[in-house]
Amino acid sequence: xxxxxxxxxxxxxxxxxxxxxxxxxxxxxxxxxxxxxxxxxxxxxxxxxxxxxxxxxxxxxxxxxxxxxxxxxxxxxxxxxxxxxxxxxxxxxxxxxxxxxxxxxxxxxxxxxxxxxxxxxxxxxxxxxxxxxxxxxxxxxxxxxxxxxxxxxxxxxxxxxxxxxxxxxxxxxxxxxxxxxxxxxxxxxxxxxxxxxxxxxxxxxxxxxxxxxxxxxxxxxxxxxxxxxxxxxxxxxxxxxxxxxxxxxxxxxxxxxxxxxxxxxxxxxxxxxxxxxxxxxxxxxxxxxxxxxxxxxxxxxxxxxxxxxxxxxxxxxxxxxxxxxxxxxxxxxxxxxxxxxxxxxxxxxxxxxxxxxxxxxx
Amino acid sequence: xxxxxxxxxxxxxxxxxxxxxxxxxxxxxxxxxxxxxxxxxxxxxxxxxxxxxxxxxxxxxxxxxxxxxxxxxxxxxxxxxxxxxxxxxxxxxxxxxxxxxxxxxxxxxxxxxxxxxxxxxxxxxxxxxxxxxxxxxxxxxxxxxxxxxxxxxxxxxxxxxxxxxxxxxxxxxxxxxxxxxxxxxxxxxxxxxxxxxxxxxxxxxxxxxxxxxxxxxxxxxxxxxxxxxxxxxxxxxxxxxxxxxxxxxxxxxxxxxxxxxxxxxxxxxxxxxxxxxxxxxxxxxxxxxxxxxxxxxxxxxxxxxxxxxxxxxxxxxxxxxxxxxxxxxxxxxxxxxxxxxxxxxxxxxxxxxxxxxxxxxxxxxxxxxxxxxxxxxxxxxxxxxxxxxxxxxxxxxxxxxxxxxxxxxxxxxxxxxxxxxxxxxxxxxxxxxxxxxxxxxxxxxxxxxxxxxxxxxxxxxxxxxxxxxxxxxxxxxxxxxxxxxxxxxxxxxxxxxxxxx
Numbered sequence: 001x002x003x004x005x006x007x008x009x010x011x012x013x014x015x016x017x018x019x020x021x022x023x024x025x026x027x028x029x030x031x032x033x034x035x036x037x038x039x040x041x042x043x044x045x046x047x048x049x050x051x052x053x054x055x056x057x058x059x060x061x062x063x064x065x066x067x068x069x070x071x072x073x074x075x076x077x078x079x080x081x082x083x084x085x086x087x088x089x090x091x092x093x094x095x096x097x098x099x100x101x102x103x104x105x106x107x108x109x110x111x112x113x114x115x116x117x118x119x120x121x122x123x124x125x126x127x128x129x130x131x132x133x134x135x136x137x138x139x140x141x142x143x144x145x146x147x148x149x150x151x152x153x154x155x156x157x158x159x160x161x162x163x164x165x166x167x168x169x170x171x172x173x174x175x176x177x178x179x180x181x182x183x184x185x186x187x188x189x190x191x192x193x194x195x196x197x198x199x200x201x202x203x204x205x206x207x208x209x210x211x212x213x214x215x216x217x218x219x220x221x222x223x224x225x226x227x228x229x230x231x232x233x234x235x236x237x238x239x240x241x242x243x244x245x246x247x248x249x250x251x252x253x254x255x256x257x258x259x260x261x262x263x264x265x266x267x268x269x270x271x272x273x274x275x276x277x278x279x280x281x282x283x284x285x286x287x288x289x290x291x292x293x294x295x296x297x298x299x300x301x302x303x304x305x306x307x308x309x310x311x312x313x314x315x316x317x318x319x320x321x322x323x324x325x326x327x328x329x330x331x332x333x334x335x336x337x338x339x340x341x342x343x344x345x346x347x348x349x350x351x352x353x354x355x356x357x358x359x360x361x362x
Numbered sequence: 363x364x365x366x367x368x369x370x371x372x373x374x375x376x377x378x379x380x381x382x383x384x385x386x387x388x389x390x391x392x393x394x395x396x397x398x399x400x401x402x403x404x405x406x407x408x409x410x411x412x413x414x415x416x417x418x419x420x421x422x423x424x425x426x427x428x429x430x431x432x433x434x435x436x437x438x439x440x441x442x443x444x445x446x447x448x449x450x451x452x453x454x455x456x457x458x459x460x461x462x463x464x465x466x467x468x469x470x471x472x473x474x475x476x477x478x479x480x481x482x483x484x485x486x487x488x489x490x491x492x493x494x495x496x497x498x499x500x501x502x503x504x505x506x507x508x509x510x511x512x513x514x515x516x517x518x519x520x521x522x523x524x525x526x527x528x529x530x531x532x533x534x535x536x537x538x539x540x541x542x543x544x545x546x547x548x549x550x551x552x553x554x555x556x557x558x559x560x561x562x563x564x565x566x567x568x569x570x571x572x573x574x575x576x577x578x579x580x581x582x583x584x585x586x587x588x589x590x591x592x593x594x595x596x597x598x599x600x601x602x603x604x605x606x607x608x609x610x611x612x613x614x615x616x617x618x619x620x621x622x623x624x625x626x627x628x629x630x631x632x633x634x635x636x637x638x639x640x641x642x643x644x645x646x647x648x649x650x651x652x653x654x655x656x657x658x659x660x661x662x663x664x665x666x667x668x669x670x671x672x673x674x675x676x677x678x679x680x681x682x683x684x685x686x687x688x689x690x691x692x693x694x695x696x697x698x699x700x701x702x703x704x705x706x707x708x709x710x711x712x713x714x715x716x717x718x719x720x721x722x723x724x725x726x727x728x729x730x731x732x733x734x735x736x737x738x739x740x741x742x743x744x745x746x747x748x749x750x751x752x753x754x755x756x757x758x759x760x761x762x763x764x765x766x767x768x769x770x771x772x773x774x775x776x777x778x779x780x781x782x783x784x785x786x787x788x789x790x791x792x793x794x795x796x797x798x799x800x801x802x803x804x805x806x807x808x809x810x811x812x813x814x815x816x817x818x819x820x821x822x823x824x825x826x827x828x829x830x831x832x833x834x835x836x837x838x839x840x841x842x843x844x845x846x847x848x849x850x851x852x853x854x855x856x857x858x859x860x861x862x863x
Contacts, residue, residue, distance in 0.1 A: 048862065048863070052859065052863055055863050056473040056474065056477040056478070057470075057473055059428070059470075059472060060466065060469040060470035060473055063465050063466045063469045066461045066465055067458065067461040067462055067465075067466070069436055069439075070435065070454065070459075070460065070461045071454075071458045071461075072454075073439070073446065073457055073458065074450070074454030074457065075454070075458075076450075077447055077449075077451060077454055077526070078447055080439045080446055080450060080454065081439055081443035081447045081450065081798075082443065082800075084436055084438075084439025084443070085440055085441075085443035085798040085801050086800055088440050088798075088801050088805055089805065091436060091440060092809050092812070092813075095432055095436060096812065096816065098429075098432050099429040099433065099820075100429075100816070102425055102426075102428055102429035102432075103429050103820055103823070105425070105863060106421060106422070106424075106863070107422070107425065107823065108863055109862070110827055110830075111827075111830075153799060153800040154800050155800065158805075294450065294454070294529075295451055295528045297528070297529055298452070298454075298455060301455060301529070302455060302458060305458070305462060305463075309463055309466075313462065313466045313470075316467075316470055316471075317466075317470055320473060320474055323474065323481050323482065324477060324481065328859075332856075332858050332859055333862055334858040334859050334862055335858075337861070339830055339831065341830065342833065342834075344833050
């Protein structure tokens with residue numbers, strides 16, 4: 001088998017891992033602005049529950065992106081070079097969002113102040129909305145085709161990326177991630193939050209059928225090949241299944257079907273790109289898998305590495321989900337462990353007055 | 363500024379910044395894992411308190427290191443697309459291996475460690491700490507493999523049809539002697555950073571508590587901070603010796619592989635035997651060779667450091683002018699636009715970065731020796747000068763690491779992939795040829811400004827949090843592990859999480 005084709009599939013697989021896993025992280029992040037109910041304090045506590053449903057796992061999920069990027073660099077240097085220099089502005093925005101998002105997760109609870117946590121929650125929310133849209137815009141442009149010159153340089157400019165098809169693609173990932181995140185919350189919370197998450201999932205499911213369905217058919221008819229109708233069909237059935245199973249309270253199944261939909265979306269995207277990694281706009285110069293690929297030797301080395309390590313990664317990441325399988329509610333939130341600002345001269349540190357009363361810990 | 367200058371500045375800013383955070387993470391993570399091991403083995407609570415204290419500081423640092431690492435992975439494609447095309451067949455592999463073999467482990471097991479205190483039994487939880495700690499070192503290995511290949515390309519060949527470098531042996535790339543000099547040097551330097559950090563913070567606390575003269579606080583200083591002072595000091599000493607030995611080996615290798623870099627570091631203009639080591643050389647900003655005045659120098663030492671010989675024909679070191687002449691003959695005196703190519707790096711930056719890298723280590727050495735002396739045979743110290751030295755020493759190895767990398771990367775100029783002097787000559791790339799051609803300078807400028815401002819803001823928050831958590835001191839702790847809770851016999855299935863963001 002031609003290894004460059006295998007690596008095209010493997011890169012698609014890494015993106016699948018990323019979109020399925022980080023998809024619900026982004027969904028939960030966006031839901032911080034839509035989901036919480038009640039008075040100010042209650043909403044703050046609910047936001048905290050939401051963040052902690054993904055707390056132990058979001059970082060590991062994000063590595064799928066780093067790996068997809070690294071694998072693209074190793075296996076398709078020309079693709080890596082053309083794509084990231086060509087899609088410079090959207091990528092810079094995504095990276096900006098991801099950087100502040102990491103910090104927001106880790107720092108939001110470090111200082112005992114509602115304003116401090118609130119500010120980082122805003123950052124976390126915004127930095128979930130931005131990439132959710134932009135990933136869709138980027139992938140839709142790859143499906144549609146981009147303006148390249150003979151030297152595999154992207155020459156279309158930034159504004160050309162914001163065409164109607166790509167914008168609908170951005171809306172598609174947005175809705176799919178909101179749906180995916182709602183379903184994850186239904187799986188990971190309990191009581192009233194769990195029921196509310198199901199209601200949200202029901203509405204987002206219907207929206208996804210319209211938006212994602214519309215985009216998928218457009219992509220299929222205008223830019224793809226015959227066999228990817230199968231992916232469109234799977235995605236459509238998946239979304240209908242999500243709505244039905246969610247209505248019956250089958251959260252696990254609904255979440256799996258939502259993941260299947262994302263897989264089908266990746267199949268549609270990569271299937272329509274094949275045999276290019278960056279199809280040309282309107283049949284213009286394109287960057288093919290063959291032209292973008294590394295040498296056979298490099299691909300062989302990378303294949304061995306991927307074949308051995310990827311299953312191990314999947315095993316220990318799955319184990320993490322098992323360890324943190326417990327459903328969360330507002331009553332599971334421990335007392336905030338953050339510190340109040342203090343000057344050195346005022347503080348003998350925690351040795352005189354502990355930040356958290358020891359009796360609360362017991 | 364043109365796109366090339368902007369891309370270089372952005373890379374310099376973001377990379378130096380990233381590498382302020384990285385050494386502390388690499389060095390401190392295993393130290394925290396070690397403290398936790400001491401707790402699990404000895405069951406002495408002081409080690410748990412230290413684990414939690416330094417663990418929190420580690421996490422604050424880890425987060426920003428991870429965040430700024432994201433940009434590193436993609437910046438090659440964004441700003442350096444032509445470089446990426448040229449080297450991707452080789453350079454991408456270690457990066458991909460790093461994410462698969464190390465970064466996944468770090469991120470996943472870090473999550474397990476942060477949230478798993480009450481979920482995992484003690485030994486498994488400890489194993490998670492070791493998993494992410496060791497993964498940071500594996501990470502360093504692969505990133506240095508990529509960088510060392512740029513310093514000294516091996517295991518590759520040039521394909522004239524595609525105009526790209528191609529990998530012929532991953533084994534040679536991973537056994538590159540440049541890598542095996544840089545890897546121990548970087549890792550021991552990281553331990554020097556972390557040892558200084560632990561020792562500095564703990565010394566400050568020890569002195570402060572002893573000076574209160576309150577018996578329970580003095581007892582806390584003795585039971586908890588004093589062991590951390592000693593631990594940090596010992597790590598510093600061992601790491602310091604490692605830094606010196608590995609740095610010496612690296613210097614000798616570099617004289618063979620990139621003579622221009624080393625002769626610029628010594629401000630050595632003409633090749634000579636018995637070359638002197640310059641303690642102080644002065645000249646204008648960005649000087650040429652004729653404008654240098656060597657003020658203080660030690661005869662023969664530069665030769666000895668570079669070759670292992672003080673004098674005689676074996677001690678010959680090439681000078682900047684020799685390198686320029688030789689490389690011009692070999693690779694052409696002018697670039698495609700007809701401008702002359704300067705084949706050696708800027709003298710002032712190379713010279714001073716090299717000296718600061720070495721000189722700033724003095725603070726760590728002083729702290730380690732004084733702290734060990736002050737804590738000998740059960741003693742403690744209430745000397746405020748010692749605690750001042752502890753605080754002063756903390757930033758110094760960070761700066762030394764930064765200067766080390768500035769020297770390494772600036773010293774490689776004008777190359778982004780330096781030619782291997784003993785073969786595969788076509789595998790080389792001038793930095794000016796690596797920059798993205800599809801990205802307008804205005805976009806790069808905007809990106810550089812935005813990320814620099816973002817990093818400034820994040821840096822301020824990072825510093826304030828580190829400072830705040832350091833002056834909080836070791837927290838009250840209790841054993842949250844499942845086996846401890848089972849032993850207490852309470853039904854606590856609906857107890858709150860042990861940790862939440």
